[in-house]
Each structure stands twice: as C-alpha cells, then as structure tokens.
Amino acid sequence: MTAATVYVPRDASALSIGAGEVAAAIAKESSARGIELKLVRNGSRGAFWLEPLVEVVVGSAADGQAAAAGGGHPQPAANGGQRIAYGPVTVADVPGLFAADFLNGGAHPLCLGPTDAIPWFATQQRLTFARVGIVDPASVADYVAHGGYQGLRRALSMAPEAIVQAVLDSGLRGRGGAAFPTGIKWKTVLEQKTQQKYITCNADEGDSGTFSDRMLMEGDPLCLVEGMTIAGLAVGATQGYIYLRVEYPHAYRALNTAIAAAYQARYLGSDVLGSGKRFDLEVRLGAGAYICGEETSMLESLEGKRGEVRVRPPLPAIKGLFGQPTIVNNVMTFASVPTILHQGAEFYKNFGMGRSRGTLPVQLAGNIKRGGLVERAFGVSLRELLYDYGGGSATGRPIRAVQVGGPLGAYIPASQFDVLIDYEALTAIGALLGHGGIVVFDDTVDMARMARYAMEFCAVESCGKCTPCRIGSTRGVEVIDRILGGV
Amino acid sequence: MPASHSDTVRRIVEDMKGRPGPRIEILHSVQAALGYVPSDAVPIVAEALNLSRAEVHGVVTFYHFFRESPPGQHTVSLCRAEACQSMGADELAEHAKGRLGVDFHETTKDGTFSLEPVFCLGNCACSPAAMIDGRLYGRLTPEAFDALIAERQPKTSGSKQ
Numbered sequence: 001m002t003a004a005t006v007y008v009p010r011d012a013s014a015l016s017i018g019a020g021e022v023a024a025a026i027a028k029e030s031s032a033r034g035i036e037l038k039l040v041r042n043g044s045r046g047a048f049w050l051e052p053l054v055e056v057v058v059g060s061a062a063d064g065q066a067a068a069a070g071g072g073h074p075q076p077a078a079n080g081g082q083r084i085a086y087g088p089v090t091v092a093d094v095p096g097l098f099a100a101d102f103l104n105g106g107a108h109p110l111c112l113g114p115t116d117a118i119p120w121f122a123t124q125q126r127l128t129f130a131r132v133g134i135v136d137p138a139s140v141a142d143y144v145a146h147g148g149y150q151g152l153r154r155a156l157s158m159a160p161e162a163i164v165q166a167v168l169d170s171g172l173r174g175r176g177g178a179a180f181p182t183g184i185k186w187k188t189v190l191e192q193k194t195q196q197k198y199i200t201c202n203a204d205e206g207d208s209g210t211f212s213d214r215m216l217m218e219g220d221p222l223c224l225v226e227g228m229t230i231a232g233l234a235v236g237a238t239q240g241y242i243y244l245r246v247e248y249p250h251a252y253r254a255l256n257t258a259i260a261a262a263y264q265a266r267y268l269g270s271d272v273l274g275s276g277k278r279f280d281l282e283v284r285l286g287a288g289a290y291i292c293g294e295e296t297s298m299l300e301s302l303e304g305k306r307g308e309v310r311v312r313p314p315l316p317a318i319k320g321l322f323g324q325p326t327i328v329n330n331v332m333t334f335a336s337v338p339t340i341l342h343q344g345a346e347f348y349k350n351f352g353m354g355r356s357r358g359t360l361p362v363q364l365a366g367n368i369k370r371g372g373l374v375e376r377a378f379g380v381s382l383r384e385l386l387y388d389y390g391g392g393s394a395t396g397r398p399i400r401a402v403q404v405g406g407p408l409g410a411y412i413p414a415s416q417f418d419v420l421i422d423y424e425a426l427t428a429i430g431a432l433l434g435h436g437g438i439v440v441f442d443d444t445v446d447m448a449r450m451a452r453y454a455m456e457f458c459a460v461e462s463c464g465k466c467t468p469c470r471i472g473s474t475r476g477v478e479v480i481d482r483i484l485g486g487v
Numbered sequence: 488m489p490a491s492h493s494d495t496v497r498r499i500v501e502d503m504k505g506r507p508g509p510r511i512e513i514l515h516s517v518q519a520a521l522g523y524v525p526s527d528a529v530p531i532v533a534e535a536l537n538l539s540r541a542e543v544h545g546v547v548t549f550y551h552f553f554r555e556s557p558p559g560q561h562t563v564s565l566c567r568a569e570a571c572q573s574m575g576a577d578e579l580a581e582h583a584k585g586r587l588g589v590d591f592h593e594t595t596k597d598g599t600f601s602l603e604p605v606f607c608l609g610n611c612a613c614s615p616a617a618m619i620d621g622r623l624y625g626r627l628t629p630e631a632f633d634a635l636i637a638e639r640q641p642k643t644s645g646s647k648q
Binding site: 012013015016017048049051138170205206207208209210211213214246247248249250284285286287288289290302303304305306307322363364365366367368371372394403437439440441442445450453457461463 | 509
C-alpha cells in the first residue's frame, strides 16, 4: 500500500476561511489513526464557495464509491489516479471523513465526486490556470510532470524573432487592462540595440474584485517564471523583476520558493537549461499605492522612487527601467506565454472572438453565491458568468449592478448583462474589461454612494503629477456631494 | 530614536545600498525590523544613498504602507474596497471601530491594536476580508471579528486592577 495523497490548498483565500486548520486536523487525525498520508499544499482550484476543498487521489475510477455519483469522465491525476473532492470541509468534519474512508473516495455528505466532473470546472477552458490547484506550487518536478517548461524548451530552439512572431500571431493582448498587443511591445524591445534590457512583471493587482494574479502566483508560480524567462530569451534581456503588491505576503513567499527551486534546477541563472543564456529573476515589493499598477509609476517605484507617472513618449519599451528598454506585462499576460509557445500560436488564437483572442481568467467577486475563478474563451456573456457559474447573488436578492474593471472601470446595470466578455464589446457600451474582475452588488446597493466612493478613491490615490486627476478628482467628490445633497 | 535603532538602520543601509534602486527595499527592511520608519532614519538613508532628505521623506509619505509612528502590538487591516463593501464591510468597519475604540490610522491606548484601512487584499470571493499581522481572514462577521480580537487581547490581571 502506498500512502494516500491528500490535497489541501495553501491559497491565501482558502487559508482565510480555515484551510490551514483543516490541513493540521487531517495530519493529526491520520497520525492518531496510524495512517500514513502524503499531504500536498496546492493552490486553489478557484471555487471559493467549496473551500476549504480537500481532494484525495484514488487509484482508479472503480475505487471510489463516490466517483460514480459525479457522473463525469475519469481524469488523470499525478499518480494515474483520480482526484475526488470533498468540500467545504471544516475541522469538525475531519474525523467523520476518516470514518467514511475518504482516503479511498468513501461516500460522505461533503463528497463532490471527481473534481474535474463538477460542472463549474468541467465547462471551463483553463489554459492559463491549467495547473493551478493541481500541482504542488513549490515543486519543479511536479510542474514539469504537468507540461511545464515545454514552452521554454521550444523557445530555446527558436530565434528571438520567431518567439516574438509566435506571440504576435497568437493575438495575445495585455491582460492588465489596456489590452495592447503583447507581440508589438516585445518586437519594439527586441529592436532596441542596447546591452541591458529588462523584463518586468506588473503584479500590483489593485482593483477590487481581482485575484487571478494572486491565485496564479500562489498556485502555479513557475508558470509566471517560465513566461518571463521566455520573454527574456525573446528580446535579449537577462534580468527580470516581479513588482508585487505588499498586500500579498502569501504570494511573496510562494514566488520566492518557486524562484529558488527554479535556480536550483537550472531553469534560472547564468545557463538556462544548458543553453548558455542567462536569466535572473527577483521579486520586489510595492508599498500600497494603487497608482503603481500603471506601468510608468511601477517603473519609478521599482527604481525606489515615488510612484509618479512618467510622460510618454518615450515608451517603456524604448526607455523603461533605469532608462533601458523594458517589457512591462501583467502576470496573466506572461502566464499565457508558455501555452502559446508549447501549443502554438494557432492553438491559442482559435479561442476567443473578434480581436480578443485566447482565454480570460474572470474573477467573480463580492455579493455572489459561487464566487471564484472562471477561465473561459472570450465571448462568454456576462449573464452566463453571473448566473450559470455565479448562481446569482450571495444574499439571494436580485443583482442590481456589477462593477467591471475596478474603480476606474464601470458599473454595468442588469439591463446590459447580455454583453459579451470581449474588449471591444465592453468598450462599445462605455465599459471597460480591465483585469477581468467582476464585483456583484444586490439591490440594496446605494449607487450614488458607490459613485462617490470611486471618485474619493481617485482623489486619495492620485499620484499628483497631472492636474486633471489631482484637482479634478477632488472637485468630482465635491460635485457628487452637491448632487447628493440636492444643492 | 534609540541608538540601537540607528545601528539597525545603518546596518540595513550598508547591506542593501549596492542593489539597483534600493530606496524602497531599504525602507521595507527598516519597517520590518523596527515596525515603522522613524523620522531619524531618513537622514541616515539619504546620506548613504547620496540623496536629499526630501527624496527619502517623499517616498516614505507617498506610500500608504510605510508608517512614521510605532504600530500597536497587532495590526488589524480591514479591507475597504468595493467587493468587501458589497458584503457589509462598512458595517464591519463601524463595528471594529466601536469594539477597539479607535478610528482608522489609530492605535488603542494600551498599545495592543492598530486599526488600518486597506484597499483590496485579493480575497474578493470571500468578502469581507481583513488581515491581522499578515494572516488573512475572510467572510468576517462582527462576531468572528470579536473572537479574533479576544484571542489577542492581553489577559487582565484581575486582582491588582
């Protein structure tokens, strides 16, 4: 008998609702019963209403009595077995789970059947999040066993121009919010003839309702490391920085653990996979300034300065970090690159609609029944996300509006929920897709108060460089106050 | 600032000043070591980096995370952003202020708790959220908040009070 493998997430959100205590209880109960088990602390699968979600690996579909209940297809797991989910698990449930023989997929009221057959997951199209919640985030071996570093291997056999062309052909656009074609940015940096270039990752995920960057950095950090390494090869940059917001201490630890493991396994450093090419990577912490999610402020902050925006031109691609040509991309953008290199530009491009190619990890947040991460090809409707995945509001009241694109985005009323998730479709209704965060409000929300809040937020977070923002946001608050006061 | 603090700041500056763009990195290390960035630390950092005091002070004051006064024993950060608001963060904030008897950016008289607002902890599917000393909490209710505070409240020594 080999030891059973049990997965309990170490994702910050899962921990915030008790995953750490559940993991400790499982370890304690197993040793009390003299049962040997392998406890893996994975990322979250992203179904937060099921967290803490505990998974066990059973040898084959026939092993689990519960497997049949799920009605799905058997999915391969790490050891060729299948993963059976139980959730949401509390510490009090743990002895009962052991009594029900959950280590062999035993029947229990919390059993959800095979994880991959849960409809919420089964209908998603996970490319960027393919490994999040599946692998051990700290293990290079596990990453490679699940298709990791295939993209880098492919890139190492290609000329820099060909790598850039693949990204260009994939149609990938910046996932941070501006949706600028990634390949064009990379091409500009490639064309610069300087000794030193930089790859910088914007991990200052500041919009309320967004957490996909955090989840990926905690659940599959090597995917980001690989994407940035490929970018380094593509444009001839040897140094990368991840600019991470200080509000994400769990991601900080996960990234540093993964980076150290990548150095150890020679996927980073002076001789990446024996190619003779160098790529070094370091995490730098922000210090709580929303504006640093804007790329030029982020570069100022990386240089240690106040996060004030720079006047463009020159573009960061020409004169960026420390005055050198610099790629600035969001976590999701870099994390999309390994798939593009591994599976090909054509594969990636075949997902999506119009000029929005590939998939988008959408985040369902706020007052929603089934909140979490839904990755789908562009073109899914807001309604499907809110009701089919989200299940409506958490309070059970009608949804009044959803905020998309953070404080600088827009509130979309229920009458426009048929809009498709597509950069151009949202722009056409005066909204903004941004980083793909959707914050749900029920009909008790005071929209005037939310408008005031957004304007006040802008006033507080303005870096002060440009007059319209510095003065205008304050005047805006005053105007809204007069409107609310009936003046 | 006690002499031991000056020594700590000097040691941090010496260790880190050779790094590219070290100013924020140094301030992070100072705050990690001392709990805040004392105003007396500013000239030490400025001199070592060949900057004016204003260029260091300006960075300290630009970023919300850096604090210029010592924090309480426990720092309670409540998320104030929209997703948490949709699930009752405003009510939770009012409750927290009442429970601790302080407003945001203040520390309780006994020095046990500092209450800070924070704008998004990335826990938006488990709103409302808070972080206490780096530990994240989700789906908070006033009752759950009180329990977290009670766990950290120093035990009063009944007889002598």
